Amino acid sequence: MSTAPRFEARGVARAFRGGAGVHGIDLDVAAGEIHALVGLNGAGKTTLMRLLLGMLRPDAGSVRVHGVDVDRADAATWARVGQLVEHPLAYAELTGRANLEVAARLHGLDRARAAAAVDRAIDEFDLGRYAGVRASRLSLGNRQRVGLAGALLHDPDAIVLDEPTNGLDPAGVIVLREALLRRAAAGAGVLVSSHHLDEVARVADRITVVNDGRVIGSLDPGGFDLERAFFALVHDDDEARRAAA
């Protein structure tokens, strides 16, 4: 498996009216690492993830996936990517299994490989009880599980997950943690955003702090009192910007 960075952003910027967005971010997601993004609501985490996945085009800077410019990435490049940003791929009219089958096909697996991958995903994310239930009748957490299983079932080696623990129960959080650790150990590069610093500390190799659309520092996943360190960084950044304004 190649050791090229799974994702690279260089000076990437995208501004929205009112000043929100990201304003010149450099970020790497290396093979075999879980890289966590933390920041307050509106800090720019989701915008950055959208830029990495081609959901937004940058105003400035560049984004590469597997070393390929995101605008020019072909089917073979995208077949190695798995993502869940905001809404899971869980169509209300389809059952849990049918949604996973759809995800497998859209990720480029042929019918035979898709069937095996779906069985594995149902097993890995403990979805057996919900495989035959329409997504419209699933709880938020179980829809999220279906979405996560669908985003990871083709064993992508470049993964982006925005707030993946949203709605998950404690058992679901553990299932996800193990799924990510397993994939990172196999060489996948994982970018994950979260508000749960404890959870991030358990899985991340690197923690990058984003505030007001910029990277303002990093946290040591093994460090003591991450919450205090996080707020100190954010507070210092806010103060510095206020003083400069």
Place this chain on the structure above:
Amino acid sequence: MTGTGLRIAVAVEARKAVASRVMASTTALLVLGVGVLALGMLLAAASGDEQVLAKLGPLAGVPGWAGLVGVVLQITAAAGVLAFGVALSWMFGREFADGTVSALFGLPVSRAAIAIGKLTVYLAWSVTVAVALTAVVAIVGVAMGYGTTDAAGVWALARIPVLVVLSALIAVPAAWVATVGRGLLPGIAATVGIIVVAQVSALADVGVWVPFVAPALWAIAPGSVPVAALLTVPSVPLAFGALCALAWSRLQLDR
């Protein structure tokens, strides 16, 4: 866009359409609704209801299959476009309303292929609706006794699937508007706009060479619409299908 990607997109969209209650209920409403309405109007006209006779206009006195098909076409020219436009608005707009559009990025299947996959499934579905409506009208006609009283006129039924498919083709802009407007309602508004333009122009007997108008005009007065005018209708789905593919391919989640 690769052939494999398109094949996968068609298979996925077909699966969603078959499982969806929106598509099933739209089919049932259109096919049974038009059948029941046509039967009701014919029975009311036969009993001399003046309001219904006024609505039917020159069709009021037409006997047999031609009269029945004429009534069905008048209803379908408006109701068909509405049903097709609503279905298309749902197929495209729901991805934005449900948020599932974000899961359609970062895939080996391109978004242009997904848009064309949706339109392919939509057109196949419209053919199914055309066959079903024709079958229902045939049953109504046989029940009215036309099988024996007007056996030679049965060929008039052939106009039904033609109008149903033409109505489906002129509704395609709803898909583009639902994409650009990021939801169902803009698509439905576009559909209503298409119906108003088609019906008002047809009643005023203008616009025979306008693709949006020709089917409705042909439904009311087939003799006034040359075949070549009907052949312009596919330009609508071709142009707006291309716009849809482009809009999906250039899509950004910036709203």
